[in-house]
Structure formats: structure tokens, C-alpha cells
Amino acid sequence: MSLIQIMLVVVGLMEMVVTVSSHDYADALSKSILFFEGQRSGKLPPNQRMTWRNDSALQDGFQTGVDLTGGYYDAGDNVKFNFPMAFSTTMLAWSVLEFGKSMGSDLPHALDAIRWGTDYLLKATSVPGFVYVQVGEPYGDHNCWERPEDMDTPRTPYAVSKQFPGSEVSAEIAAALAASSIVFRSADVAYSVKLLNRAKTVFDFADKYRGSYNDYLQKWVCPFYCDFSGYEDELIWGAAWLYRATKAPNYWNYVVNNIHNLENSVRKNTDSGLTSGGNFAEFGWDNKNAGINVLISRFIRTIASGSNPFIPNADKFVCSLLPESPTKSVSYSPGGLLFKPGGSNLQHATALSFLLVVYSRYLKQANREIHCDNVVASRYRLIQVAKGQVDYILGSNPLNMSFMVGYGKIFPQRIHHRASSLPSISQHPEKIDCKGGTPYFNSNNSNPNLLTGAVVGGPNAKDSYADSRSDFVHSEPTTYINAPLVGLLAYFKTQPS
Numbered sequence: 001m002s003l004i005q006i007m008l009v010v011v012g013l014m015e016m017v018v019t020v021s022s023h024d025y026a027d028a029l030s031k032s033i034l035f036f037e038g039q040r041s042g043k044l045p046p047n048q049r050m051t052w053r054n055d056s057a058l059q060d061g062f063q064t065g066v067d068l069t070g071g072y073y074d075a076g077d078n079v080k081f082n083f084p085m086a087f088s089t090t091m092l093a094w095s096v097l098e099f100g101k102s103m104g105s106d107l108p109h110a111l112d113a114i115r116w117g118t119d120y121l122l123k124a125t126s127v128p129g130f131v132y133v134q135v136g137e138p139y140g141d142h143n144c145w146e147r148p149e150d151m152d153t154p155r156t157p158y159a160v161s162k163q164f165p166g167s168e169v170s171a172e173i174a175a176a177l178a179a180s181s182i183v184f185r186s187a188d189v190a191y192s193v194k195l196l197n198r199a200k201t202v203f204d205f206a207d208k209y210r211g212s213y214n215d216y217l218q219k220w221v222c223p224f225y226c227d228f229s230g231y232e233d234e235l236i237w238g239a240a241w242l243y244r245a246t247k248a249p250n251y252w253n254y255v256v257n258n259i260h261n262l263e264n265s266v267r268k269n270t271d272s273g274l275t276s277g278g279n280f281a282e283f284g285w286d287n288k289n290a291g292i293n294v295l296i297s298r299f300i301r302t303i304a305s306g307s308n309p310f311i312p313n314a315d316k317f318v319c320s321l322l323p324e325s326p327t328k329s330v331s332y333s334p335g336g337l338l339f340k341p342g343g344s345n346l347q348h349a350t351a352l353s354f355l356l357v358v359y360s361r362y363l364k365q366a367n368r369e370i371h372c373d374n375v376v377a378s379r380y381r382l383i384q385v386a387k388g389q390v391d392y393i394l395g396s397n398p399l400n401m402s403f404m405v406g407y408g409k410i411f412p413q414r415i416h417h418r419a420s421s422l423p424s425i426s427q428h429p430e431k432i433d434c435k436g437g438t439p440y441f442n443s444n445n446s447n448p449n450l451l452t453g454a455v456v457g458g459p460n461a462k463d464s465y466a467d468s469r470s471d472f473v474h475s476e477p478t479t480y481i482n483a484p485l486v487g488l489l490a491y492f493k494t495q496p497s
Helices: 003-021 025-038 082-102 104-124 138-142 167-183 189-208 213-221 232-246 249-262 289-297 310-319 346-366 379-394 438-442 479-493
Strands: 130-135 157-161 266-268 275-278 370-372 375-377
Touching: 025 104, 025 479, 082 104, 082 130, 082 167, 082 346, 082 479, 104 130, 104 167, 104 189, 104 479, 130 167, 130 189, 130 213, 157 213, 167 189, 167 213, 167 232, 189 232, 232 249, 232 289, 249 289, 289 310, 289 346, 310 346, 310 370, 310 375, 346 379, 346 479, 379 479
Parallel strands: none
Antiparallel strands: 130 157, 266 275, 370 375
């Protein structure tokens, strides 16, 4: 390489550092947590900061004699899907457990976001022998474009039971409650105990009455949040979180005795018909495999587990992501954004990056590095890759556009989100019925209400973004995109550039 070439590379790296270091992670963190207030269902509290939202769905569950008010709308619709909601709650809790000390004044708001989820999940598991997994009839809801405050579509509650099991949703709820019980252990002991006791009960229910909620509720949960990866991963995930919360040997034994059920299986992506690496490389609201291996690797040094797959599979997960790895199973856009098959791609960028940073912390404790065949990766390389994804989301991309609403000078204006795209109650007190919102959906105007902190599905594989409400794959925000990003932003907020 000539001297001129070397100088050009150095200048390019310097420009990249200047761009990357310009991000205000503290501001992005505050906004990423604020987003959850815009997704709230139920009676809003006096300290609600997203003030253009109002009370909604105040009769949820009453037709069956159960109070199911509260919780979160998962995305831009008005249905409460408990599977992704529980996963988002688990990830918020994990974010606080790993990076809460870096959150500063945002920590109380993060705790509020977790509690808004767990309060609802306690309600959803309050009837012995039943777990409520969804509120709202999705086809009717998706046929309308109306504010949550105006909803007149059926708010049907759907539950699983001993006769009609739903192990994946039940076990994910158990994981959320167990992880959150650790979060509240010092702040609210009584609440922490309540969460942990319920987590144990719900996990036992999920394990004893095994089956997928697809089989019983397929018409209403598919294709929205159909379980493609099976329920075994959620059972192990739930047991792993219960072990972290209790240190009880029975949960550790459960994980060790069942983990091999997940080995050597390949998840088929039903949207594309393509496989995307082994299950060790998957993590999100549906598949918990990589998360299990990273979480459990935290305990390996303190427990005699013999020959175990956790650390090897966690290492393989890392090698599946690193751009220079010979076993990489993801692709990257020209601008550097990680891509996996399926929609709402930024969910992969945030969730997988979260695991990279968490695992880097465990690598530091173990004082080791990762070998991807002939490529050696230090813990700093994991952090570097994760930081690249976060910075891309915040604006270090070919469009110089932030994909977080309200952050930066350029961000999405026409997100696929009913409440954001329709005038608020204060601006338009009259009811907007099912089809009354259609003109707003079709409008090219910017959304009247800023859903601050919302991260959309993201650009396509060529780094372009249409900013269109109808392009929901790219323009719809979700709770499970934001939840792991909360932890990432807290981490980078306190790290030197």
C-alpha cells in the first residue's frame, strides 16, 4: 500500500470517528424510553409525558370478568399481542440489569416502562389455569385506521389453558416477570416477590401443559406473531431467567437437561424460504437461542457444568455476525447495516447488537477472545460492530438520516402508526371512526403527533428509505426494536468515543 493510500485510509477513519462520536447517546436514550409512553394502553397516569395520547381500551377483558387493561400496543396498530410484549419487557429488564447504572435520570422512566408491562402481565396471568395471550381481534383492527382512543373494533381476549396450551407465550411471560423481579429487588421488595412468585407459577404451567398457541389460536395469532421456532426455546429461556433470579438448582438443571433439544436445528425463515444460519444465530421475539447462550455464559465460570454448548454456541453466534468472519450468516448493506431475512429489519440490528455488547462484558470477566476459524476477535471488536449498528440507526448512514423519530435533523415523518398519524383528541375531539382515518393514512403530510423515540423498521438492503405509511415493513415502529436499543444507548452514553 502506497503512502498516499495509507493517508487516505487514515483520513477516512478519522472522518468516520468524527461522524460516530457526534451522536448524543444520552438524548437518544431518553427518547428511546419515552417512546414506550406513546405505546401505552389503558388509563394513563398523571405523569404521562407523551401528552397527545389519551386513555384507551378501558374495558379490555371485562366481557370475561378479568381486568386486562394496560400494557402496550406492540407497533402501529391497536392490538395487544402478549408474545412480543413480554419479550420487550424482558429486554427492558435485561437492559436495566446490565446498564441501569449508566442511565442516570432516565432510570426511573425505564423502571416505569418495565412496570407498565409487568402490571399488565400480572393481570394476564391472574386466573389460575389460564394465560391471556392477546387482546383485540387483529383482522378487524387492521381493517381500520383509527386512534386507540376511538377504537370500536372487537376487543376479544384470547387465552391459553391446560386443554389448549401456549408454552411459548406463557414461558416468555415467565421470563419477563423473573427478569423484572431482579430489577425491582432493591426498589420495591414486595413487588419483586410478587413478580417472582408469579413467574414460577406461569413457568410451571408452561412446562406442564406443553404445546404451541399456533395450534389453538392460529387464526388470530398468525401471521402476526405466529411461533415459527417452537416453544422449547422459550421454556429454556424462562428457566434461565428464573435461575438468574433465584439461583435454584432445579432451574439450572432444567436448562442443562433441555438445551440439547435446540442444538443442530436450523430455523427456516417462512417469509423468504431461506435459512439464516443455525438456531444459535437467532434472537428476537420468536427465537431465543442466542440470548440463552449469552445469558447462561454469565454463570459458566461459577458452576461446574461439564461439557456444555453455551459458550461454544455463543462464540458461533458472534462469528455469524462479524463482517470479516468466514462463518458469517448475515449480510450488510453498502452503508453497513446488518440484514437478516424477514421484515422490520432494525429489530435484528438492535437485538443482536445488544447481545454483542453484553457478551463482550462476559468476555472481559473471563479474559478471553473469540476465534472464528482463522479470524480472532477481541471483546472490543464486538463493541465496535454493535456501535456501528447503533450509529447507523442514529444517522451515520448514506442518507444521513436518523431512523429514530425526533432524534437528529432528518428522521421519518410518515411512520406507519395510527395514533401518530391521526390528529390528537385535543386537536380533534370528535370521534374518527374505522374508515374516517383513511384520508390521513393516504395523505403525504407528516404525522401530526411526534412519536418521539420510535425506531422504524428501517431502510432496505440498499440503504434507501421511502418514508411512506403504506410501506409498513420499513416505516412501522415496534416495542421490540426499541427495547434492546435502550440498553445499547445506556452503554454507549458512558463509553469514551
